[in-house]
Amino acid sequence: MLKINRENLKASHEAPWLFLDMIMLGVLFFNLLWLLFDALYGTDAVFAWLYDVFPTMTLAYQPVHDNFLFVELGFIAVFLTEFVVRWIAAVVRNTYLRWYFFPFVHWYDLVGCIPLAATRIFRFLRIISILHRLHKFKIIDLNETALFRFLAFYYDVFVEELSDRIVVKVLSDAQKDIAAGSPLIDAITHDVLMPRRPIITQWAASTLNHLGTSIMDPEHGKVIREHVLNSVGKAIRGNVHVNAMKIVPVVGSTIERTLEAAVTDIVTQSIINLLNDLSAAQIEEFIKHGLTHESEEEQALDREVLLVVNEVLELVKHHVGEKRWKVELAAHKEARAAAKQTEI
Numbered sequence: 001m002l003k004i005n006r007e008n009l010k011a012s013h014e015a016p017w018l019f020l021d022m023i024m025l026g027v028l029f030f031n032l033l034w035l036l037f038d039a040l041y042g043t044d045a046v047f048a049w050l051y052d053v054f055p056t057m058t059l060a061y062q063p064v065h066d067n068f069l070f071v072e073l074g075f076i077a078v079f080l081t082e083f084v085v086r087w088i089a090a091v092v093r094n095t096y097l098r099w100y101f102f103p104f105v106h107w108y109d110l111v112g113c114i115p116l117a118a119t120r121i122f123r124f125l126r127i128i129s130i131l132h133r134l135h136k137f138k139i140i141d142l143n144e145t146a147l148f149r150f151l152a153f154y155y156d157v158f159v160e161e162l163s164d165r166i167v168v169k170v171l172s173d174a175q176k177d178i179a180a181g182s183p184l185i186d187a188i189t190h191d192v193l194m195p196r197r198p199i200i201t202q203w204a205a206s207t208l209n210h211l212g213t214s215i216m217d218p219e220h221g222k223v224i225r226e227h228v229l230n231s232v233g234k235a236i237r238g239n240v241h242v243n244a245m246k247i248v249p250v251v252g253s254t255i256e257r258t259l260e261a262a263v264t265d266i267v268t269q270s271i272i273n274l275l276n277d278l279s280a281a282q283i284e285e286f287i288k289h290g291l292t293h294e295s296e297e298e299q300a301l302d303r304e305v306l307l308v309v310n311e312v313l314e315l316v317k318h319h320v321g322e323k324r325w326k327v328e329l330a331a332h333k334e335a336r337a338a339a340k341q342t343e344i
Contacts, residue, residue, distance in 0.1 A: 017089075018134065020082065020085075021130045021133070021134065024079075024082055024126075024130060025127065025130055027075070027078055027079075028123055028126060028127055029127075031075045031123070032120075032123060032124075034071070035072075035120060038064075038065055038068050041061065041065055042065065069115060072115045073115065076113045076115060079109070079112070079113050079126075080113055083106070083109050083110070083113075086102070086106075087102045087103065090102045106129070108122045108125040108126065108129075109122075109125075109126055109129075112125065112126055153328075164321060167317075168317050168321060171313045171316060171317050172317070174313060175310055175313050175314070179310070197284065198280070198284070201280045201281075201283040201284045202280045204280075204283050205278055205279055205280040205282075205283050208275045208278050208283075209275060209276055209278065211275050212271070212272045212273075212274070212275025212276040213276065215268070215271065215272050215275070216272055224268075224271075225264075225268055228264055228267050228268050228271070229264045232260060232263050232264045232267055233260050233264070
């Protein structure tokens with residue numbers, strides 16, 4: 001049973017529209033029930049049964065059935081009036097960017113007003129739109145209804161089944177590409193990256209040159225210089241020949257510190273020179289050699305990596321193939337069974 005949240009109703013200032021929505025819901029339900037009754041009245045079986053049970057009422061309704069179009073036009077007049085009222089309210093509230101957007105957004109209301117059997121089904125969308133509007137303002141909570149939970153569960157089942165099949169199909173195609181030597185990756189390399197190699201190499205050279213300049217900066221290069229100092233100092237202190245200098249009286253430690261500082265400066269400056277002197281042509285040669293000259297060990301490693309990727313995709317397919325909705329349904333049945341045992 002739907003409950004109306006009075007606090008949210010007051011906060012939304014939608015009380016008049018809620019009243020209108022309730023009236024329209026009643027009119028819609030009455031109209032749809034009348035349409036169903038009139039359609040059944042037109043069948044021989046229902047007409048004969050009604051005539052046997054309520055002969056006077058059946059004969060009295062016959063003129064209404066013969067002129068039901070005029071009854072339908074009365075309902076349509078009510079629907080169109082409500083539509084125009086909401087259109088005017090939307091224009092006053094500036095709900096949409098343009099005043100004429102309203103009929104395009106609520107096209108189903110207009111289509112449902114056409115007195116044809118094929119278009120009357122769109123009146124159900126009007127009911128759904130009213131309920132959605134009330135749910136949006138948190139005046140009612142559709143999540144609390146059993147019908148919504150039922151529909152939401154089977155909607156999730158449908159989406160899960162459909163998405164699982166799509167994901168498994170995509171992963172299977174990816175496995176086929178990997179088994180075929182990954183032609184997609186080769187196509188990306190040769191058709192996308194290779195034509196842009198000059199731009200990529202120029203960007204890489206500029207980035208490395210900028211990095212070399214940053215190391216020279218007192219602030220930005222401090223971290224790199226400290227790292228080089230610690231690394232060189234550790235290497236020098238662990239060197240047997242340098243440790244032998246400590247035996248020299250007085251100047252042994254001084255020589256070690258001087259050597260450590262000198263090597264640090266040499267290594268740092270070597271890195272800076274290497275980065276600053278790199279050109280796009282040198283990087284181009286390096287990339288060209290790396291792409292065309294691959295050892296047998298590297299090829300074997302590539303094949304092993306592709307096998308690992310294939311096994312990972314197989315595990316993902318197995319995980320995706322598991323039906324979570326079956327697990328949820330089984331858990332729900334167990335909970336219901338436990339509740340019944342508790343009641344007993």
